[in-house]
Amino acid sequence: MQLYSTKHISPNVTFEEAIFRGLPPDNGLYMPTAIPSLPTNFVENLENYTFPEIAYQVAECLLSDEIPQEVLKEIIEDAVNFDAPLVELEKNVFVLELFHGPSLAFKDFGARFMARVMSYYLQKSTKNINILVATSGDTGGAVALGFLNTPGINVTILYPSGKVSELQEKQLTTLGGNITALEIDGTFDDCQAMVKQAFLDQTLAQNLNLSSANSINIARLIPQSFYYFHAIAQLKRKKLNLPVVFSVPSGNFGNLGAGLIAKKMGLPVNHYVASTNANDIIPQYLETGIFSPRASIKTISNAMDVGNPSNFARMADLYQDDVASIRNDISGYKITDEETEDAIEKVLAQFNYMMCPHTAVAYLGLHKYLITSPPALGVLLATAHPSKFVNELKPEIAAKVTVPENMQKLMQREKKSIKMGNSFAELKKYLTSNNL
Ligand SMILES: *Cc1c(COP(=O)(O)O)cnc(C)c1O
Numbered sequence: 001m002q003l004y005s006t007k008h009i010s011p012n013v014t015f016e017e018a019i020f021r022g023l024p025p026d027n028g029l030y031m032p033t034a035i036p037s038l039p040t041n042f043v044e045n046l047e048n049y050t051f052p053e054i055a056y057q058v059a060e061c062l063l064s065d066e067i068p069q070e071v072l073k074e075i076i077e078d079a080v081n082f083d084a085p086l087v088e089l090e091k092n093v094f095v096l097e098l099f100h101g102p103s104l105a106f107k108d109f110g111a112r113f114m115a116r117v118m119s120y121y122l123q124k125s126t127k128n129i130n131i132l133v134a135t136s137g138d139t140g141g142a143v144a145l146g147f148l149n150t151p152g153i154n155v156t157i158l159y160p161s162g163k164v165s166e167l168q169e170k171q172l173t174t175l176g177g178n179i180t181a182l183e184i185d186g187t188f189d190d191c192q193a194m195v196k197q198a199f200l201d202q203t204l205a206q207n208l209n210l211s212s213a214n215s216i217n218i219a220r221l222i223p224q225s226f227y228y229f230h231a232i233a234q235l236k237r238k239k240l241n242l243p244v245v246f247s248v249p250s251g252n253f254g255n256l257g258a259g260l261i262a263k264k265m266g267l268p269v270n271h272y273v274a275s276t277n278a279n280d281i282i283p284q285y286l287e288t289g290i291f292s293p294r295a296s297i298k299t300i301s302n303a304m305d306v307g308n309p310s311n312f313a314r315m316a317d318l319y320q321d322d323v324a325s326i327r328n329d330i331s332g333y334k335i336t337d338e339e340t341e342d343a344i345e346k347v348l349a350q351f352n353y354m355m356c357p358h359t360a361v362a363y364l365g366l367h368k369y370l371i372t373s374p375p376a377l378g379v380l381l382a383t384a385h386p387s388k389f390v391n392e393l394k395p396e397i398a399a400k401v402t403v404p405e406n407m408q409k410l411m412q413r414e415k416k417s418i419k420m421g422n423s424f425a426e427l428k429k430y431l432t433s434n435n436l
Contacts, residue, residue, distance in 0.1 A: 001014070001015045001032055001033075001062060001063060001065060001066055002014065002032070002033040002034075003015065003017075003018040003030040003031060003032055003033065003218060004030070004031060004033050005024035005026050005028035005029070005030060005031075006028040006029045006030075006031055006313040006314060006316075006317050007024065007026040007027060007028030007313075008026075008028070009024075009025075009026035009028070010024035010025045010026040010028065012033060013030070014066070015063060015066040015218070016066065016121050018030040018218050018219075019114065019117060019118060019121075019211070019217060019218060019219040020118070020121070020129065020209075020211050021211070022199060022210075022211050022212030022213075022214070022216065022217050023196070023199050023200075023212060023216060025200075027196070027200065028313060029216055029218075029310065029311070029313050029314055030218045031218075031314055031317055031318075032062065032218075035062075035261060035264040035265060036061050036062065036265065037264075037265055037266050038057065038058065038061050038265050038266045040266070042057055043229075043266045043267075043268065046229060046232050046233035046236055047233050047236035047237045049233060051080060051083060051084065051226070051227075051230045051233075052076055052077055052080050052081075054226060054229045054230050054233060055076045055079075055080045055223070055226040055230075056072065056073055056076045058225055058226050058229060058262075058265065059072055059075075059076055059222065059223070059226070060072060061265065062222060062265075063222075067117070067120065071120060075113065075116045075117060075120065076113075078112075078116055079109070079112040079113040079115075079116050079223065080109070080112075080113075080223070080226065082100040082101050082108075083100055084096055084097060084098050084100065084227045084230055084231070085097050085100070085234075086231055086234040086235065086379070087353075089347070089351055089353060089380075090351070092240075092242065092375075092376070092377050092378060093366065093370075093377075093378045093380070094231075094235070094377065094378065094379045094380070095353070095355075095359070095379075095380055095382045096227065096231045096246075096379050096380070096381050096382060097382045098227060098381055098382060098383055099356075099382060099383065099384050099385040101142070102142075102145040102146075102406075103138070103141035103142040103144075103145045103146075103171055104141075104384060104385035104387065104388050104404065104407065105138040105141065105142055105303075105383060105384040105385070105388065106224070106227075106255065106381065106383045106384070107138050107139055107141075107142035107143075107215075107220075108142045108145070108146065109223045109224055109226065109227065110142070110215065110219070110220035110221070110223050110224055110254070111139075111142035111143045111145070111146030111147070111213065111220065112142075112146045112223075113219065113220075113222070113223035114146070114213060114217060114219040114220050114223075115146040115147045115150050115153070117219050118150070118153065118211070118219070119150050119151070119152075119153070122151075122152045122153070127152070127209055128152045128153070128154065128209065129152065129153055129154070129209040129210075129211050130153075130154045130155075130156065130208045130209055130210050130211065130431075131143070131147060131153060131154065131155045131156065131210075131211050131212070131213045132156050132158070132195050132198055132199075132210055132211070132212060132431075133155065133156070133157050133158070133195065133212060133213040133214055134157075134158045134159075134188065134191035134192040134194070134195040134214060135157055135158070135159045135164070135172070135188070135191070136159075136160070136163070136164070136188035136191075136251065136302060136303050136304075136305055136306065137159070137163075137164040137165060137168045137302055137303045137388075138168065138303045138383075138384060138388070139213070139214060139215070139303075140157040140159050140164075140168065140171065140172040140181070141168055141171030141172060141388075143155060143157065143213045144157060144171060144172055144175050144179045145171065145175070147178065147179070147213070148175055148177060148178065148179060149177055149178065150178065153178060154178050154180070155178055155179045155180070155213070156180045156182060156431070157172050157179070157180070157181050157182065158182045158184050158191040158194060158195060158427070159172055159181065159182070159183060159184065159188075159191060160184055160186055160187050160188050160190065160191055161183045161184060161185050161186075161419070163187065163188065163298065163302060163305075164302065165302075165388055165389050165390070165391045165392065166390075166391055166411070167387060167388050167390070167403075167407055167410070167411065168388055169415065170410045170411055170413060170415065171410065172417075173415040173416050173417045174410060174413035174414065174415060174416065176416065180418065181416070181417040181418070182417065182418050182419075182420050182427070182430070183417040183418065183419045183420065184420055184421070184422050185419070185420070185421050185422055186421070186422030187295070187296055187305075187422075188296060188305060188306065189295065189296050189306070189307055189308065190422040191422075192214070192308075192310075193424075194422065194423075194424050194427045195212065195214070197424040197427075198210060198424070198427060198428070198431065199212065201424075201428065204428060204431060204432070208431060214252075214310075215252050215253075215254025215255075215257075215310070215311065216252075216254075216310050216311070220254060221254055221257060221258050221261070221311075221314075222258070222261075223258075224254060224255055224257075224258030224259075225258040225259065225261050225262040225265070225267075228246065228258070228259050228262040228267050228269065229262060229267060231244075231246070231379050232244065232267065232268060232269070235377060235379075240377055242375055242376050242377045243270035243271075243374070243376045243377070244268065244269050244270055244376065244377050244379060245269075245270055245271045245272070245273060245366065245369065245370070245373065245376045245377070245378050245379070246259055246269060246271075246272050246273065246379050246380075246381065247272075247273035247275050247362040247363070247365045247366035247369070247378065247379070247380040247381065248272060248273065248274060248275065248362060248381050249275050249276075249301065249304060249358040249359060249361045249362040249365070249380075249381060249383055250274050250275060250276055250282065250304060250309070251276070251279065251303060251304030251305065251306040251309065252306045252309050252310050252311055253274070253282065253309045253310070253311035253312060253314075253315060254310075254311050255381065255383070256272060256274055256311070256315070256330075257311040257314045257315055257318075259272055260272070260314075260315060260318050260329070260330075261318070263329070264318065270376060271329060271330070271331065271369070271373070271376070272329055272330045272331075273330070273331050273332070273333065273362075273365045273366055273368075273369045274286070274330050274331070274332040274333070274365070275332075275333055275335060275361045275362045275364065275365025275366070276304060276332065276333070276334055276335070276361065276365075277297075277299040277300075277301045277304050277305070277334070277335055277336075277337070277340070277361055278297045278299050278334065278336065278337070279296055279297055279299070279304060279305055279306055279307055280332070280334035281293055281294070281306075281307065281308070281309055281312075282309060282312065282332050283332030283333055283334050284332075284334075285312070285323075285332075286323075286326065286327055286330065286331065286332040287332070289323045291312055291316075293307055293308035293309070294307050294308075295307050296308075299337050299340075299357075300337045300340060300341070300357045300389070300392040300393075301337075301340060301356075301357040301358045301360075301361050301389075301392075302389075302392065303358055303383070303384065304358055304361070315330075331369050332365075333364070333365040333368045333369065335360075335361045335364045335365060339364055340357050340360045340361055340364070341357075341360075341393075341394060343355070343360040343363055343364050344357065344360045344393065344397060345394075345397060347360070347363065348397065348400070354386045354397075354400065354401060355382065355386065356382070356383070356384040356385065356386040356388065356389045357389055357392050357393070358383045358384055358389075359380065359381075359382040359383060359384070359386075362380040362381055362382070362383075363380050365380075366378045366380045385404065386401045387401050387402065387403040387404060387407055388407075390403075418430070
């Protein structure tokens with residue numbers, strides 16, 4: 001697999017180079033030069049494969065010239081060791097639950113796969129690397145748990161102070177070992193800008209062997225395509241044969257980007273719904289044809305509070321910047337906090353099903369689309385377990401959320417973070433003086 005930069009200035013690289021660099025020097029994003037199609041025989045018989053088997057087939061199709069088959073099989077079996085069940089909510093509406101991993105969010109797929117792939121490549125050398133990652137909440141927990149105790153890898157996580165939930169904060173700040181949390185006095189966009197600047201700083205990047213673990217890293221994106229195929233496999237087992245629509249609750253658009261790659265590889269999907277909160281940069285782009293990033297707005301679905309969705313560059317490239325063909329495949333809807341709260345309450349009352357705020361955004365986006373579309377099977381992606389967002393729920397709803405046992409233990413652990421302002425100078429000083 002060769003990867004190019006979406007800015008088309010930096011040279012092409014191998015997969016190994018792309019995952020350790022994270023970002024190309026020209027500040028674009030890495031994308032595969034070619035996206036291969038899966039064998040038709042496999043796609044037509046998805047229902048006969050288990051989730052890890054599906055994940056392996058998809059990974060192998062992309063990475064067969066990068067990682068030996070037996071190694072890739074082991075990586076997949078270790079990384080994809082929890083299910084993504086499809087739960088029927090209403091007639092022809094299904095929830096794909098992506099929150100059964102260790103951090104209770106879909107980001108576990110990307111983080112666990114990436115940690116194991118990096119670990120495989122690092123076995124061949126003696127170098128240590130430093131992962132630097134910005135989180136709006138969920139990335140940090142998944143990366144911390146995914147990389148905990150991985151030899152040769154230190155992880156530094158930047159998160160916006162006061163803007164992540166208590167449980168998320170505990171996942172970032174209580175593990176210790178090779179994981180350090182920097183509590184930034186600023187927004188997620190500030191954190192992301194600081195991380196981006198660190199990568200562009202030649203001396204830092206070289207002296208510290210910096211690597212990223214944000215959704216901009218191609219190793220995070222690839223495993224997020226696995227579960228779209230697994231969803232179709234589960235629908236096929238139910239003998240349901242209408243066209244399929246996926247609603248993806250989106251912030252930085254890594255999840256939806258992975259879905260688009262899956263479609264290129266042969267996923268039988270009819271349409272995608274980009275469901276956002278008030279940070280509706282992509283729904284606006286779909287309406288006007290103009291991509292205009294802006295400062296992020298704080299909402300109750302805070303893992304999607306992104307004002308400048310990085311993965312837009314990848315989406316645009318997949319469609320050669322042609323808005324009309326993007327509109328063919330994707331519809332966008334903006335959902336308010338009020339609508340989100342209402343939907344959580346209604347779905348709980350009507351179906352006895354508890355959604356996290358992000359999942360509720362996907363639920364509403366899906367319904368807005370389905371009202372106007374021909375009959376379809378709707379699949380909404382449930383990206384987090386509601387217990388991660390109890391602070392964002394109304395108290396009477398929050399009281400009904402069950403906190404999984406491993407999370408209850410985590411809540412009792414002591415928070416350890418390093419407080420910092422939102423300037424790159426401060427981050428640089430910290431990274432240099434701590435000589436990681
Ligand atoms: C990160 C996250 C999202 C947004 O995913 P993107 O790939 O950034 O679009 C949605 N929901 C939850 C719970 C998340 O953690």
